[in-house]
Amino acid sequence: MTARTPTLRFVASRLLYTAVVLLGVLVVVFALIHLVPGDPVRIALGTRYSPETYQALRHASGLDRPIAAQFLSYLGGAVTGDLGVSFRNGQPVTLILLDRLPATLSLAGVGVVIALVIALPLGTLAALREGRAVDGAIRVVSQFGVSVPDFWIGMLLITLFSAVLGLLPSSGYVPIVEDPVQWLRRVTLPALTIGLVAGSIMTRYVRAAVIDVASSGYVRTAESKGLGRAVVVGRHIGRNALVPVLTITGIQLATMLGGVIVVEVVFAWPGLGRLMYDSVASRDYPVIQGAVLMIAALFLAINLIVDILYSVIDPRIRLS
Template sequence: MTRYLLRRLGQSGVTLVLVSIVVFVGVRAMPGDTARALAGEETTPEALAAIRAEYGLDDNIAVQYARYVQHALTGDLGTSARTGLPVLDAILDALPVTLELALFSLLFAVVLGIGAGVVAAVRRGKPAEWAASTVALLGLSVPNFWLGIVLILGFAIALPLFPASGFVPFGTDPAENLRRMVLPAVVLGTGLAAVVMRQTRAAMLESLSADYVRTARAKGLSPWQVTGGHALRNSLITVVTVLGLQLGQLISGAVVTEQIFVLPGFGKLMIDAVFTRDYAMVQGVVLFTATAYILVNLTVDLLYSLIDPRIRLGGAR
């Protein structure tokens, strides 16, 4: 277990280094002059030269990257050119919003997706399976921005049950916070729920036809015990893997969803940074997001042994 964990941490570290290199080089390959973006369109050559000297833009790109890594390891991700505030402070301010949205979206996707997948597998060939498959297909096909607009028109304007936009911190007003997070969570979680449903159904169909399930039925166990205690538990490995892999889609979908519902999370932070060429902010958000993605996938790998004790991490038997 320890050897496997160390090996996975080493792989995660290498991945993070490669991501930081790609982001650092990619940001500098964007059209436009970084110094001019920091100084504004109307400035003097002397001011541009001073900015390049201050930020080390005249140095070799390898020197710039080494300096960036050195500062990042101490928690210094640079200063936002748009606000003049530290990038890390802006990320930490937006992080609770995106985490809350991701948590509610994930909860919605797990409850709806696993439930519909189990029903579709147990009721195979019946109207319940057709209905679940149809809803899953719609969930995969409908874009987030269109679904968000439809939900706003239906449940914020026609039937004013939920606010159309804005964010209220949970600590300020818990009830209002939950009301404002319902529609964004549904929008972001719908596509993930469809993926979870289809994977759960496929895994459940395979488990229900296995020998151990037939043995459990022969022992006289109830249908709920057979389905939940045996078939579903052995199908969760597939579901957990899908959830870990879909985190990237969840984060990318949050960019659009947060823009639609005007949530001050990572999505709005990233869009504003790109539009204003705030390179330090773009680097910080992408690096922070990549780190979270790597940690989640590491956690998913470690959860395998808890779900199925037969699995021995690191290849041990």
């Protein structure tokens, strides 16, 4: 057996697990429209209802066919990227989701970078100074960040940087490919909002992970050999604390990709979270279905990447 075989087997098992979970999510998403009380098409049309429009929308959505045929059609469509059409504007759901995805990816990407910049140094410092004043101060600040609602932080940032200082716009979105400078100016406040909250959560996990590793026997052995503190922290503590830190980072990134709805509403950010909010308000069930499915797929993709990184950081995970 080659050294590569356990890695390939580990990745294959995670891919199979991801596919099974995604199939289960697809079944639940399909059932969503049939579990809604009343006729979803009639509810979605509201005051726009007419018999002709009603029948046309039911036919376009495939809701006039038997349940089994609808599921097989939805399954086949999901595999090929066809998630139906919106009740609200008749556009393909896939195109609507892809149009919103870049905004979500950019916000989540910048947000998780800010969270890591906050959490890694502060969590490590608090762990290395456990029980001292700096540890207590960092724990108090992180607890404050966890407890305060993200929309309140967002409103404070808007008041300070937009209303008082006039440095940054309070809302709106510009794609990075169109104008990188304007994109950066507009993504800063919402990303800082979610980054501060996620960073506060992650700081506590980093602190706990570093404390746990620092008390290990091999760390004490390294210190007894006369290795410098920087070498011990960087080579022995840092790498071995990465697995739990990677776990919470993946969870926070997946949460951001799922759409921080309140933050997106506050900053008028056109991401998947804002799309879900608008779709629920307008009873646009095909878009809700598609958004839930895409968010689940993103969440599973992040988990898969994290699992693979586990095996890279600690080979014992894939061998087990």
